[in-house]
Structures are given as structure tokens and as C-alpha cells.
Amino acid sequence: MIKSKQDKKRIFRELASLMTEQRNINTMDIDTRSTKEIIKLINEDDKKVAYAVEKEISYIANAVEIIVECFKKGGRLFYTGAGTSGRLGVLDAAECPPTFGTNPEMVQGIIAGGK
Template identity: 55%
Template sequence: MSENILTTESPSNHQGLDQKSVLEILTGINEEDKSVPLSVEKVIPQIEALVEVTVEKMKSGGRLFYIGAGTSGRLGIVDASECPPTYGVPHGMVVGIMAGGDSAIRKAVEFAEDDLEQAWKDLSEHKISNKDVLIGIAASGRTPYVIGGLKKANGEGIVTGCIVCNQGSEVAQNAKFPVEVVVGPEYVTGSTRMKSGTAQKLVLNMVSTAVMIRLGKVKGNRMVDMQLSNEKLVDRGTKMVMQELTDLTYDEAQKLLLETGSVRRAVLKGQK
């Protein structure tokens, strides 16, 4: 795919941004953002295929890995880091890795994404195997770090997927389960942290949420295994217990919750 026709790098639909008022800028950004969920909707079948195979692997004890660089890498780390507190899964069940390591989360590491070999070295530290799933995240679809990681994983018989924002990219060609969300030109030409980043975040939300639901981490519509790591979550959990065990007062439900450590265990104990 020629660099000259990358959708993510194509000129903005909006001209003279530096001459616009704040209201005009905000309105233009919002107009562009409205198109993103519609672009995601078009690729739900691709997301479904990726989720189905991920659930299958994780039910057999596998893990989910994300790799990416820059904004894409950070989004993977955010999604992975939120799974343990939200769903009570062990740290290391969903792993986010980005080019340049942890220091790149806050500050860009120059040329880190250009190393074809580094992703596999990073993944090897976690002893990735064919029990696991690897998803490469790259708006452009041409990030060497991601391409190299996917190629090596394919050679090792690991299930691979990707989330990209250009059609027919090299990243997608090296993923067995590609998700290609084409959102069109960015408001600021080439600024893929905007619409492309939003699309990637939406897809990551869908993937991890659907996987956790299918793994039994949600009951009804409630996060019954969430970690009770602050007062807000203790309060939320207490109210969940009260909804399931309607004869308990707030104080009784909270006591039971704190004794058992989770909504799921509190409800099970209360039903005995």
C-alpha cells in the first residue's frame, strides 16, 4: 500500500483551522467524531470473529496480549490495566505492551516503533505461547514493531488479530483476525490520536467487555467480580448485593460484601 494513499494521512475535510473560532473548531471536531461509531458498526462481524476465538483460547487458560506504539500502544495498556479492577481477573491475564516500554506511556521514545524484532523480545518476557491471543494495534497499519510481533507470533502458531484504520495494511495482512476500521481523514491532518484513536478505543471496549461477559465475569448486567478498591466501588457493590438479596439493609449488605470480598461471593453466601 502506497504511503500516498493512506486514509489516516489524507488531508482534513476542514480548511484554515488556524483562522477558525473556538466554537468552529469544536463543532468541526464533533462533526468528524460522529462518524466514528458508524465506521465501527460496519466491522462488527470482524470484531465478532476476533472475540469468539479469544474467548475460546481464554476459556482454555490462555491470555490476551496487546502490542502497539504511541497512542495505539497506550490504548492497549489502558484497556489491559482496567480488566483486573473491573472484572476481578488476575493481573497478567490481559497484557498491554508498547514500543519503548513503560517509560513510553508518558513520554515518546524516539524510533522505538521502527524495530521489527523488539515486540517479540517484549512478548517473550511474558512467555507468550500458542495458548494465547495477540492483538496488534496500529492506526496506520504499517508500524514495524507491530508487524514484526505479529509475523513472529504467526510462526509460533499463536492466534493473531489487529485493530487498524487503513484498508489492506501490512499489519492486517499479518493478522489472522483483522479488524479494519476506516474512519477517514482526521480533523487535523494525520493526527491519528483523534478519530482513529477513538475508533480503536471503541473496538477495545467491545473486545474486552464481550470477552469478559462470555467468560462469566458479568451476572445480568453487573460487574460481580469487580475489585472493592475504593469507597465508590464498595457503595456500588453494596447496592448490587441489596438488589440480589432484597431482605438486607444497606449496612447488612455492606458487611456481607466486605466479609466475602466480592458481590458474587456475597450473594452466594446470602442465598444459603
């Protein structure tokens, strides 16, 4: 639990400095671009994803192996998030039972906000 205003400010500064919270310099003027330019710009940025994933393959594989072992012991997976990340977690969790025949309790999505 965050107790003081100073702690709240410090945490806010730390979170605000994360790369994921920064504006994309390549899209600063996206609102002035043509539809085709916007699509090309998004496509160029999307190409970076495969390279980023490639750099982390060993860590991702390790995480998957740990999760599989936990599943074998009756464990569950919980996705948590807010905004888009929360919605994607809920979506993936909802697709596991029909796609893989899993129990709906096995993979669950928790999204911030709402009721």
C-alpha cells in the first residue's frame, strides 16, 4: 500500500519514465499524414516486434516451460492489465477453453476498472 504523497510522486515518476509510457517519436505527426503514410508507418514499427521477440526467446521459452509445469500440477494462469493489455489478457483467456478444451478456471483475465 502506498502511504505518503512522496511515495505516490516517486512511483508516478518511475512509471512515467518507462519506455512503454513514452510517445513514439515516429508518430508525433501521425495526424497530419495520409492514410497510406499512416499504414506504412505502423507497418514499419510492427516489423520491430519480431526482432524484439527474437532477442528474448530464451527468456520466453523458460517462462513457457515454467507455466506448463505449473499447469501439470493444477496451477492456473492469470492475466492482469488495464486498457489494451487487460483486454488482450481477457480475450486470450476467453479463447483458451474453445481452442484448447481447457477448464475456464485454468486461464483467467483480470482487467482494471469496471465491475
